[in-house]
Amino acid sequence: MKIICLRDKIIAATAVLFLIVVSGIAQLRVSENVPVGFYAKVLDQDGNPVTEARVTFDFIMSYMAENRTKTSEVVLQTCKRILMGTSR
Amino acid sequence: MQTDSDGNFALTGITGYAIDKISILKKGYELSPKAQRSFVFGLKADYKPNPGSPVIFKMWKMVGKEPLVGGAWQGKVFCDSRTNRFSLVSGSPADLEIACTRTPLNYERTNGPSFTYKFVISVIGGGVQPTADEFTHLAPNGGYSPSVTIERKPGDPGWRAGVDQEFYVKTAEGHYGRISVTWDAGHRPQPTVLLWDSSINPSGSRNLER
Numbered sequence: 001m002k003i004i005c006l007r008d009k010i011i012a013a014t015a016v017l018f019l020i021v022v023s024g025i026a027q028l029r030v031s032e033n034v035p036v037g038f039y040a041k042v043l044d045q046d047g048n049p050v051t052e053a054r055v056t057f058d059f060i061m062s063y064m065a066e067n068r069t070k071t072s073e074v075v076l077q078t079c080k081r082i083l084m085g086t087s088r
Numbered sequence: 089m090q091t092d093s094d095g096n097f098a099l100t101g102i103t104g105y106a107i108d109k110i111s112i113l114k115k116g117y118e119l120s121p122k123a124q125r126s127f128v129f130g131l132k133a134d135y136k137p138n139p140g141s142p143v144i145f146k147m148w149k150m151v152g153k154e155p156l157v158g159g160a161w162q163g164k165v166f167c168d169s170r171t172n173r174f175s176l177v178s179g180s181p182a183d184l185e186i187a188c189t190r191t192p193l194n195y196e197r198t199n200g201p202s203f204t205y206k207f208v209i210s211v212i213g214g215g216v217q218p219t220a221d222e223f224t225h226l227a228p229n230g231g232y233s234p235s236v237t238i239e240r241k242p243g244d245p246g247w248r249a250g251v252d253q254e255f256y257v258k259t260a261e262g263h264y265g266r267i268s269v270t271w272d273a274g275h276r277p278q279p280t281v282l283l284w285d286s287s288i289n290p291s292g293s294r295n296l297e298r
Contacts, residue, residue: 033103033104033105033130034103034104034105034129034130034133035102035103036099036100036101036102036103036104036107036129036137037098037099037100037137037139038098038099038100038107038127038129038135038137038143039096039098039137039138039139039141039142039143040096040097040098040142040143040144040145041091041094041095041096041097041142041143041144041145042091042095042096042097042112042144042145042146042147043095043144043145043146043147044117044146044147044148044149045146045147045148045149045223046149048095048149049091049093049094049095049096050091050095050112050114050117050147050149051090051091051092051093051094051095052090052091052114053090053091053095053112053113053114053117053147054089054090054112054113054114055089055090055091055097055110055111055112056089056110056111056113057107057108057109057110057111058107058108058109059102059104059106059107059108060104060105060106060107060108061103061104061105
């Protein structure tokens with residue numbers, strides 16, 4: 001009976017430890033994804049603004065996620081909507 | 089997404105880790121090949137948002153491509169100061185000279201810089217000048233010297249085991265062009281490896297768009 005209790009305690013402790021580790025990783029992932037603000041300007045060789053240039057990019061949504069590929073539609077400041085495909 | 093009337097664009101209102109492989113396209117323009125294409129916001133961030141100080145992307149407004157001629161070479165060169173002669177334009181008389189020197193010739197590899205080197209490039213009857221221009225689509229009018237020397241010794245800031253440099257050139261005929269050169273000065277044992285690639289506008293125009 002005592003042996004069974006000890007085994008159960010070990011299993012329970014292992015489970016708790018596992019949850020702590022998983023929780024830690026999840027927190028790490030969250031902390032590495034931050035609100036994005038990216039501001040840019042396009043100029044030609046004479047310093048004149050380049051208007052109506054088409055801008056595209058991949059966006060990595062989730063650092064450390066096993067599957068980093070995600071496609072999402074987001075609202076941008078200087079345009080209406082854009083469909084972004086992400087890489088990896 | 090498109091740039092606005094001031095050439096601006098912005099990305100806000102989302103959460104994530106990084107922008108990767110940014111691409112900016114407009115007909116008649118070319119994005120700088122030296123433009124930073126990735127920006128990290130999360131861990132190891134290399135970009136801090138600042139609407140008042142936007143990232144500047146440079147584009148070259150093309151004036152029109154012209155037929156360029158040139159040459160390319162890849163091979164081994166001895167780095168004992170001997171002069172190597174080439175032709176900037178394939179099939180034409182030799183007008184490009186490159187001499188490489190490494191001291192000591194045979195060195196012991198260490199963790200840090202372990203030899204001095206000298207790279208001399210000359211255009212016979214013409215001129216050459218190094219450039220770090222973002223675009224090399226328009227050769228400068230002046231500023232050419234018969235030869236350019238790049239010499240680095242251990243302890244020099246920016247020492248690296250070789251040369252990776254672009255130059256503008258002007259031939260004896262007055263034709264403008266560019267040449268990119270890579271010399272692996274550290275190759276052991278010598279001879280070392282040299283690569284170059286040139287583009288010359290035979291019309292006499294300074295336009296080097298390709």
